[in-house]
Amino acid sequence: MKKLLITELMSLTLISSIGTSVVSAASSDTETIAVSTSNKSNSEKYRIYKLSDKKMVATKKNVSTVNKKGLVHWKAEPKKINNKTWWKIGKNQYLKSTRVEVIDVKKNKDLGIKITNYAN
DSSP states (O other), rough: HHHHHHHHHHHHHHHHHHOOOOOEOOOOEEEEEEEEOOSSSOOEEEEEEETTEHHHHHHHEEEEEETTTEEOEEEEEEEEETTTTEEEEEEEEEEESSSEEEEEEHHHTTTOOOOBBBOO
C-alpha cells in the first residue's frame, strides 16, 4: 500500500511539473538593450517574434536598429522560454538574444552619455 501511495504522489508531482508554463523570468530587472550588427549582412532591421502555443514564432514585423539619432535602444526584460533567452520589448513582442547587447546605463551616465532614443 505504501509503494502504491508513493508512486501516485510521484506521478502527480510529475504531471504538475509538466503542466507549468514554458515562460519563466530570467531576471525581473528591466535592462537597456541595443541590437548589434550582423557579421553576415549590414541589415538595419531585426525580426520580432511572438509566443504562440508555447513556441516562438517569427512575425512579419521588423524593428529598425538605427534611426537619425544613431543606434536605437529598448527597455527590455530577459525571459527564459523553452530554455532559451529572449528579450521582451512589448506585449507579446520578443527579440532573439543572438545580436542583443546589454547597455551599461550607469557607466554611460558617468561618462556624460545620456540615452534618449528608446523605441518603446
